[in-house]
Amino acid sequence: MNQPHADLDTFRRALPEALGSALRERFDERFSVAQAVRDHHGRDESPFPAAPPDAVVYVNDTAEVVELVRLCRLHKVPLIPFGVGSSLEGALLAVQGGISVDLSGMNRIVAIHPEDLTATVQAGVTRKQLNDALKDTGIFFPIDPGADATLGGMTATRASGTNAVRYGTMRENVLALEVVTADAKVLRTGTRARKSSAGYDLTRLLVGSEGTLGIVTEVTVRLYPQPEAISAAVVSFGSIEGAVNTAIQTIQVGVPVARCEFLDEATVRAINAYAKTSLREATTLFFEFHGTEASVREQSDTVEQIARDNGGQDFEWATRPEERTRLWNARHNAYFACLQVRPGCRAISTDTCVPISRLADSLIGARAILDRATVPTMILGHVGDGNFHAVILVNPEDPAEMAECERLNDEIVRLALSMDGTCTGEHGIGLHKMGFLCEEAGEDAVELMRRIKNALDPDHIMNPGKIFRA
Amino acid sequence: MNQPHADLDTFRRALPEALGSALRERFDERFSVAQAVRDHHGRDESPFPAAPPDAVVYVNDTAEVVELVRLCRLHKVPLIPFGVGSSLEGALLAVQGGISVDLSGMNRIVAIHPEDLTATVQAGVTRKQLNDALKDTGIFFPIDPGADATLGGMTATRASGTNAVRYGTMRENVLALEVVTADAKVLRTGTRARKSSAGYDLTRLLVGSEGTLGIVTEVTVRLYPQPEAISAAVVSFGSIEGAVNTAIQTIQVGVPVARCEFLDEATVRAINAYAKTSLREATTLFFEFHGTEASVREQSDTVEQIARDNGGQDFEWATRPEERTRLWNARHNAYFACLQVRPGCRAISTDTCVPISRLADSLIGARAILDRATVPTMILGHVGDGNFHAVILVNPEDPAEMAECERLNDEIVRLALSMDGTCTGEHGIGLHKMGFLCEEAGEDAVELMRRIKNALDPDHIMNPGKIFRA
Numbered sequence: 025m026n027q028p029h030a031d032l033d034t035f036r037r038a039l040p041e042a043l044g045s046a047l048r049e050r051f052d053e054r055f056s057v058a059q060a061v062r063d064h065h066g067r068d069e070s071p072f073p074a075a076p077p078d079a080v081v082y083v084n085d086t087a088e089v090v091e092l093v094r095l096c097r098l099h100k101v102p103l104i105p106f107g108v109g110s111s112l113e114g115a116l117l118a119v120q121g122g123i124s125v126d127l128s129g130m131n132r133i134v135a136i137h138p139e140d141l142t143a144t145v146q147a148g149v150t151r152k153q154l155n156d157a158l159k160d161t162g163i164f165f166p167i168d169p170g171a172d173a174t175l176g177g178m179t180a181t182r183a184s185g186t187n188a189v190r191y192g193t194m195r196e197n198v199l200a201l202e203v204v205t206a207d208a209k210v211l212r213t214g215t216r217a218r219k220s221s222a223g224y225d226l227t228r229l230l231v232g233s234e235g236t237l238g239i240v241t242e243v244t245v246r247l248y249p250q251p252e253a254i255s256a257a258v259v260s261f262g263s264i265e266g267a268v269n270t271a272i273q274t275i276q277v278g279v280p281v282a283r284c285e286f287l288d289e290a291t292v293r294a295i296n297a298y299a300k301t302s303l304r305e306a307t308t309l310f311f312e313f314h315g316t317e318a319s320v321r322e323q324s325d326t327v328e329q330i331a332r333d334n335g336g337q338d339f340e341w342a343t344r345p346e347e348r349t350r351l352w353n354a355r356h357n358a359y360f361a362c363l364q365v366r367p368g369c370r371a372i373s374t375d376t377c378v379p380i381s382r383l384a385d386s387l388i389g390a391r392a393i394l395d396r397a398t399v400p401t402m403i404l405g406h407v408g409d410g411n412f413h414a415v416i417l418v419n420p421e422d423p424a425e426m427a428e429c430e431r432l433n434d435e436i437v438r439l440a441l442s443m444d445g446t447c448t449g450e451h452g453i454g455l456h457k458m459g460f461l462c463e464e465a466g467e468d469a470v471e472l473m474r475r476i477k478n479a480l481d482p483d484h485i486m487n488p489g490k491i492f493r494a
Numbered sequence: 495m496n497q498p499h500a501d502l503d504t505f506r507r508a509l510p511e512a513l514g515s516a517l518r519e520r521f522d523e524r525f526s527v528a529q530a531v532r533d534h535h536g537r538d539e540s541p542f543p544a545a546p547p548d549a550v551v552y553v554n555d556t557a558e559v560v561e562l563v564r565l566c567r568l569h570k571v572p573l574i575p576f577g578v579g580s581s582l583e584g585a586l587l588a589v590q591g592g593i594s595v596d597l598s599g600m601n602r603i604v605a606i607h608p609e610d611l612t613a614t615v616q617a618g619v620t621r622k623q624l625n626d627a628l629k630d631t632g633i634f635f636p637i638d639p640g641a642d643a644t645l646g647g648m649t650a651t652r653a654s655g656t657n658a659v660r661y662g663t664m665r666e667n668v669l670a671l672e673v674v675t676a677d678a679k680v681l682r683t684g685t686r687a688r689k690s691s692a693g694y695d696l697t698r699l700l701v702g703s704e705g706t707l708g709i710v711t712e713v714t715v716r717l718y719p720q721p722e723a724i725s726a727a728v729v730s731f732g733s734i735e736g737a738v739n740t741a742i743q744t745i746q747v748g749v750p751v752a753r754c755e756f757l758d759e760a761t762v763r764a765i766n767a768y769a770k771t772s773l774r775e776a777t778t779l780f781f782e783f784h785g786t787e788a789s790v791r792e793q794s795d796t797v798e799q800i801a802r803d804n805g806g807q808d809f810e811w812a813t814r815p816e817e818r819t820r821l822w823n824a825r826h827n828a829y830f831a832c833l834q835v836r837p838g839c840r841a842i843s844t845d846t847c848v849p850i851s852r853l854a855d856s857l858i859g860a861r862a863i864l865d866r867a868t869v870p871t872m873i874l875g876h877v878g879d880g881n882f883h884a885v886i887l888v889n890p891e892d893p894a895e896m897a898e899c900e901r902l903n904d905e906i907v908r909l910a911l912s913m914d915g916t917c918t919g920e921h922g923i924g925l926h927k928m929g930f931l932c933e934e935a936g937e938d939a940v941e942l943m944r945r946i947k948n949a950l951d952p953d954h955i956m957n958p959g960k961i962f963r964a
Contacts (some may be wrong), residue, residue: 139746139851183692193689195698196666209938217847219663220916221652221702222930223923223961224943228665228698232691249748276609276718319789377687381609409688446690450587453693461693468679472950473694479949480942491693 039078054082057203065124068111071370107174113454155239166191181452182232189408202242206481235487245427251314256342260306266335271407283312298361377411377442377449411449509548524552535594538581577644583924595839615956617646636661651922652702659878672712676951705957721784726812730776734806741877753782754878768831846910847881847919881919
């Protein structure tokens with residue numbers, strides 16, 4: 025399992041010479057076979073060995089993507105869309121060779137419609153770039169995975185983040201897409217209307233398809249009015265149980281909390297070291313409340329009471345915007361902070377999500393599994409959704425550690441599946457979780473996915489070898 | 495267009511004798527070819543001529559659906575799932591003959607998990623039945639189309655209703671499905687986790703597929719805590735503009751209104767006559783606010799101010815539960831009230847939905863189009879979503895009226911499409927809007943839907959002839 029794609033290398037063949045010439049001619053210096061460029065595009069934030077593409081093409085617009093797909097299709101050469109390279113599951117690795125399609129140059133904000141609370145952006149726009157563009161409009165885009173990912177990448181993995189508990193994930197927030205299909209057609213799925221019953225939901229089919237059904241070139245998302253009032257709070261607990269039960273009860277009573285994040289003691293310690301914060305090193309919940317002044321006060325009073333009933337220490341409020349920014353930056357960098365605990369290591373991050381009532385069993389069960397680990401581990405996550413990440417720090421060169429890590433990961437996933445949960449709340453299947461997908465969804469459901477793939481991409485040129493085996 | 499399926503009758507052939515015998519043997523008196531039973535299953539709330547199935551089978555459980563699909567598949571005979579028959583777009587008409595699969599006997603509440611805010615029900619459970627079962631739990635299921643539809647039917651059409659502005663549609667609220675595929679396999683899509691990135695979103699692909707990709711047998715939905723406080727209000731306006739602009743501004747400032755319904759003067763008159771209410775006969779908005787006592791007060795103060803700025807008359811509050819029930823029952827029966835305005839008539843209901851900033855242009859434009867009608871017309875709808883229905887009352891026996899009605903419908907839909915809207919917010923495509931779907935999504939997107947259909951149902955036995963032509 026430490027080389028989940030080793031057996032797929034048999035598919036790999038050299039880039040056809042005719043294709044190389046055609047691409048060079050068409051894209052000039054935006055076509056590259058330089059080793060450094062290929063290496064950069066053949067790895068991501070996953071712990072898997074790099075699998076560089078045969079070449080990289082930097083595209084500037086949808087018409088270029090169409091041309092590129094047309095050429096690759098002729099030669100049946102794979103295309104792997106690439107944003108900022110923040111996949112955690114190996115979705116970007118060129119396990120069957122082919123062309124990495126770097127969309128970072130397609131970073132134009134196409135349209136912002138504050139009056140409709142929608143924005144349309146090219147796939148290479150990152151979430152921070154979009155929010156910067158919205159700065160003076162009084163509206164914002166809530167979805168915030170840890171990395172400053174592109175909207176295209178976030179669409180591909182059905183990403184979410186800390187705000188999903190209130191605002192939903194990419195599933196709920198992508199209204200429409202522009203996509204280039206395997207037969208080099210440009211489709212628009214969906215409209216800017218908030219709801220529709222017009223035929224099959226191609227938008228939702230593409231969201232989460234990890235580039236295997238087409239290359240997303242434009243994304244239209246929902247936006248939200250900036251809340252009149254925001255407050256954030258940090259509360260620490262003497263036990264994991266107290267923190268988790270606070271999260272569960274907050275959701276069950278229906279507090280419309282905007283963020284509810286869990287960090288175990290090891291994570292807080294890593295953050296303090298990395299971000300120079302001075303958080304109390306204990307099991308901790310970060311909260312954020314959005315609403316009117318009165319409703320934020322009501323929400324926080326309710327949650328403070330729940331926390332107190334569960335042994336929570338005093339709430340520490342982060343009321344000034346710069347304090348809140350510091351807090352949430354620390355949270356967003358938690359994954360990178362954890363990596364620093366063991367220099368040179370890589371991390372495997374579990375990503376299970378369970379029904380909220382099973383969160384305590386799932387998270388405390390995971391902690392018990394991790395307590396047997398010989399390598400450093402942390403737990404953090406979006407507990408308001410029932411989703412958390414066990415971060416396992418490994419030396420990727422050490423087969424015994426990698427094997428141990430996969431065993432821990434397996435146990436944590438199986439525990440979640442036994443609770444009617446999912447093996448991935450927000451990171452995707454990529455290369456790593458194909459086996460778990462079969463267990464979770466069943467072989468018949470995976471076969472149905474395979475039939476859809478075959479119908480839409482019969483030559484398997486769209487990011488082949490991901491999500492399920494052909 | 496008054497017989498949208500006339501040309502499809504060529505597909506129709508008699509029920510194979512061997513299939514009839516096998517079904518009679520297996521299902522006994524739950525297999526029927528009686529004319530009255532077939533007639534009942536061959537019409538719906540659409541204005542289209544009946545197209546009865548060749549037979550009706552009343553199924554009791556998923557295993558029976560599997561057997562039925564297996565038999566029909568052998569003989570390549572169509573299957574049309576049937577709940578309560580409330581389709582407005584002809585989705586239930588057996589335009590290619592076949593078996594109507596009556597799921598009303600599959601009306602078991604499988605599981606309620608108040609601690610997770612989820613419920614799993616068989617497809618024949620209706621929305622009112624589910625809420626009755628939830629009565630003492632403090633939680634509820636919000637999606638409420640006008641009819642007391644089944645959860646299976648609501649899944650098939652991606653239904654919504656008056657609460658969608660706050661709680662979303664079936665798209666957002668179906669977590670998981672059990673479905674019998676065209677090759678008679680039982681699949682489970684999704685889990686009870688709130689979010690997942692595990693492979694293609696088969697759940698969302700099936701939601702809105704109108705029975706063309708499989709027969710939904712079980713539905714798992716999200717539930718919500720009953721709000722601590724609810725208040726409802728009625729406000730009337732001297733102009734359509736005032737009402738529509740109130741709705742638009744309410745959404746734009748981000749009031750989390752639970753319901754925001756528009757009724758024009760003709761609709762209010764029809765409701766007063768039908769439901770014996772005494773509402774002021776003018777352009778009217780119905781509102782409902784959910785939250786804590788304080789937040790409901792804040793929301794209603796904000797909306798009252800917006801309404802006043804737009805020429806709204808005094809708010810009339812319906813604070814007692816029985817007043818509210820009376821109000822919303824009147825709203826839910828509005829479609830049937832409109833039908834009574836012209837005894838013996840049928841209604842064509844438009845269903846456009848546009849980005850919120852275009853609602854005024856779209857609705858006032860529709861009113862101008864309808865002002866030229868020779869038949870009675872009304873407008874009502876879920877304006878907080880940008881969705882409204884023009885109800886056009888026609889004598890279905892009068893070809894000139896039907897033609898006029900289709901012209902009006904065409905114009906209203908084209909207006910919405912020109913505003914980046916959709917031809918159907920919640921009723922589905924059925925038979926009626928296949929042409930509009932091509933205009934809205936484009937031929938290439940429809941071709942992609944067709945490929946998915948062919949991949950999942952190669953013999954076209956699942957409700958054939960709906961959404962798009964084969």
